[in-house]
Amino acid sequence: MKNYRYLILRRLTQITLMVLYIGANVWGWKMLRGNLSTSSILGTIPLSDPYAVIQIAVTGASLGMDILLGALIVTLFYGVIGGRAFCSWVCPINIITDTAAWLRRALKFSEVQKRFYMSRSLRYWILGLSLILSALMGVAAFELISPISMAHRGLIFGMGMGGGALVVIFLFDLLVHENGWCGYVCPLGATYSLIGKFSLIRVFHDAEKCTDCRSCITVCPEKEVLHMINRSSESVLMGECTNCGRCVDVCQEDALGFSIRSFTKQPKDEE
Amino acid sequence: MSTKTPNDRRRFLLSIARGIGLSAMGALVWSAYVGEVKAAPLVLRPPGALDEAEFIKNCIKCGLCVEACPYDTLILARPGDNLPIGTPFFTPRSVPCYMCTDIPCVPVCPSGALNEPSVSSYVKNKAVLDINKSRMGLAVVDESSCIAMWGIQCDACYRACPLLGEAITIETSKNERTGKHAFLKPVVHADVCTGCGMCEHACVTEIAAIHILPRALAMGKVGDHYIKGWDKADEKRLEGASIEVTKTKMSEKSALDSLNDEGGL
Ligand code: SF4
Ligand code: SF4
Ligand code: SF4
Ligand code: SF4
Ligand code: SF4
Numbered sequence: 001m002k003n004y005r006y007l008i009l010r011r012l013t014q015i016t017l018m019v020l021y022i023g024a025n026v027w028g029w030k031m032l033r034g035n036l037s038t039s040s041i042l043g044t045i046p047l048s049d050p051y052a053v054i055q056i057a058v059t060g061a062s063l064g065m066d067i068l069l070g071a072l073i074v075t076l077f078y079g080v081i082g083g084r085a086f087c088s089w090v091c092p093i094n095i096i097t098d099t100a101a102w103l104r105r106a107l108k109f110s111e112v113q114k115r116f117y118m119s120r121s122l123r124y125w126i127l128g129l130s131l132i133l134s135a136l137m138g139v140a141a142f143e144l145i146s147p148i149s150m151a152h153r154g155l156i157f158g159m160g161m162g163g164g165a166l167v168v169i170f171l172f173d174l175l176v177h178e179n180g181w182c183g184y185v186c187p188l189g190a191t192y193s194l195i196g197k198f199s200l201i202r203v204f205h206d207a208e209k210c211t212d213c214r215s216c217i218t219v220c221p222e223k224e225v226l227h228m229i230n231r232s233s234e235s236v237l238m239g240e241c242t243n244c245g246r247c248v249d250v251c252q253e254d255a256l257g258f259s260i261r262s263f264t265k266q267p268k269d270e271e
Numbered sequence: 272m273s274t275k276t277p278n279d280r281r282r283f284l285l286s287i288a289r290g291i292g293l294s295a296m297g298a299l300v301w302s303a304y305v306g307e308v309k310a311a312p313l314v315l316r317p318p319g320a321l322d323e324a325e326f327i328k329n330c331i332k333c334g335l336c337v338e339a340c341p342y343d344t345l346i347l348a349r350p351g352d353n354l355p356i357g358t359p360f361f362t363p364r365s366v367p368c369y370m371c372t373d374i375p376c377v378p379v380c381p382s383g384a385l386n387e388p389s390v391s392s393y394v395k396n397k398a399v400l401d402i403n404k405s406r407m408g409l410a411v412v413d414e415s416s417c418i419a420m421w422g423i424q425c426d427a428c429y430r431a432c433p434l435l436g437e438a439i440t441i442e443t444s445k446n447e448r449t450g451k452h453a454f455l456k457p458v459v460h461a462d463v464c465t466g467c468g469m470c471e472h473a474c475v476t477e478i479a480a481i482h483i484l485p486r487a488l489a490m491g492k493v494g495d496h497y498i499k500g501w502d503k504a505d506e507k508r509l510e511g512a513s514i515e516v517t518k519t520k521m522s523e524k525s526a527l528d529s530l531n532d533e534g535g536l
Contacts, residue, residue, distance in 0.1 A: 024338060025334070025337075025338050028338075033335060033338055034333040034334055034335045034338070034381075035332075035333055035334055037331045037332050037333050037357075038331045038333035038335070038381050038382070039333065040335065040379075040381070046381055048331065048381070049331075052331055052332075053331070056328065056329065056331060056382070059328040060328070061325070061328040061329040061382075062329065062383055063329075063382070063383070064329070064380070064381050064382040064383035064384075066381030066382070067331055067381045067382050070381065119290075125290055125293075125294055126297070128294075129294050129297060129298055129301070132298070133298060133301060133302055133305065136302070137302060137305050137306065137309065138309075138324065138327075138328055139305060139309055139327050139328055139355070140328075140331075141301065141302075141305050143331075143332060143356075143357065144304070144305055144308060144355060144356055144357075145301070145304065145305075145356075149332065149356075149357060150350060150356065150357075153332070153334065153347055153349075153357055154349070156334065157334055157337065157346075157347045157349075158346075158349060159349065160349025160350045160351045160352060161349065161350040161351035162349060162350045162351075164350070165350065
């Protein structure tokens with residue numbers, strides 16, 4: 001089972017959180033109420049989506065104390081453990097896009113399909129655009145179209161037609177572009193990339209042990225972050241890494257593992 | 272720096288230009304959609320909600336108000352409801368607001384979109400929640416479909432109102448058609464009605480003859496230039512009011528003079 005350790009842990013975390021949220025609405029559990037936009041732990045500690053709060057802030061709204069504090073707590077948390085850990089350990093869309101990516105690999109779509117060009121920085125453009133639109137239109141612009149909130153709210157409060165957005169994302173990732181949504185488009189993931197830039201928990205690559213089988217690069221949803229594979233022993237430092245641990249799972253040689261980032265010395269081979 | 276060829280620079284500038292072009296296109300579609308859903312004004316918000324424009328700025332769509340409501344009155348707008356997605360609203364004909372005295376839905380709001388002071392009164396300098404101050408909407412009677420206006424006895428809305436006798440009163444008048452009966456006409460008082468929708472929920476007609484509209488839609492506005500001369504409090508507005516006189520070429524002289532001078536009369 002070693003090959004699936006982190007995958008299973010992640011799915012368990014994602015599903016447990018979901019069950020707690022649903023339980024709060026259906027059976028009145030107190031543990032975790034609300035949804036991923038803002039929740040409250042045991043009715044006392046607020047948690048807020050920092051991206052949603054920034055969008056609200058630029059509309060010129062007065063901002064309640066609870067959501068400010070909530071956004072601060074969440075930012076500090078992911079700032080330490082790795083920003084996009086949100087993506088792979090919490091976000092419900094991740095289950096859909098991982099499934100699409102897996103199916104795409106199994107059906108060998110990427111080998112036959114000519115890749116059309118999409119820039120990895122598209123998501124940062126969308127992030128910037130969403131803030132400009134929020135300011136101009138006086139309402140949090142991405143929150144009105146976000147399939148992430150739609151999915152999450154849908155699971156807790158009733159889906160309506162929201163299921164459609166999820167199907168679209170699945171088909172986009174499956175048929176149009178590998179890791180298309182999470183790897184190129186989603187501005188929430190982009191926000192967490194920025195938040196996690198200096199986080200402490202990092203994947204470390206030991207080039208000595210690497211046999212260059214490239215299994216890690218095959219499964220990684222953000223392949224660019226693994227540029228050091230078989231070249232130099234160093235930590236995966238790019239903020240786009242989701243700390244999903246799939247690379248660690250699939251590496252047979254133990255050349256990848258989680259470690260604490262060291263600020264003093266960054267072991268690097270000669271260039 | 273020196274390794275950059277003019278072509279590199281052109282490629283770089285072009286890629287920025289392409290980004291800007293695509294963004295502008297995306298912005299157009301995106302803002303059109305946002306504008307569309309924002310414009311849906313026919314929506315009733317929970318007690319204590321800020322004005323609609325401020326409300327949709329502030330609400331973070333967490334659903335904590337929805338979870339706090341014991342009657343399942345509140346719903347978060349779903350895709351397909353054609354309302355700003357994820358924001359809470361209620362439909363009084365299905366489930367009205369029962370005007371809980373402890374208003375559980377308001378204090379839980381983390382964003383301030385539901386404003387506690389607006390539904391609080393001060394008793395001995397202490398703020399206490401007061402649901403009667405909420406203004407979720409206003410009940411409006413459609414006289415053509417209200418059967419009380421036909422002379423049939425019905426006071427379902429009057430009886431259902433939590434502010435019975437204050438928000439709705441019954442006005443009687445003679446039914447000339449029968450000559451011996453009375454009309455019992457429900458009259459809503461906008462200064463008391465909270466818009467809870469208990470009346471709409473109770474109304475016996477097929478489609479409710481009394482229904483809740485958002486206040487911004489249901490109400491007019493007199494403006495500053497009318498004053499109730501018989502009302503002491505309203506008279507006060509005159510104190511310190513300044514008189515503004517507009518002078519035009521015609522009004523320089525007295526009205527009579529300027530008419531006489533007009534010529535050709
Ligand atoms: S990139 Fe966006 S949709 Fe994908 S997992 Fe992260 S937050 Fe969720
Ligand atoms: S580098 Fe490893 S942990 Fe990071 S995203 Fe890729 S597979 Fe996941
Ligand atoms: S006052 Fe009571 S019934 Fe009305 S919306 Fe709030 S919790 Fe629900
Ligand atoms: S509790 Fe406040 S922020 Fe949350 S959904 Fe209700 S009104 Fe919006
Ligand atoms: S909405 Fe109807 S029931 Fe509620 S306070 Fe107004 S008149 Fe009374």
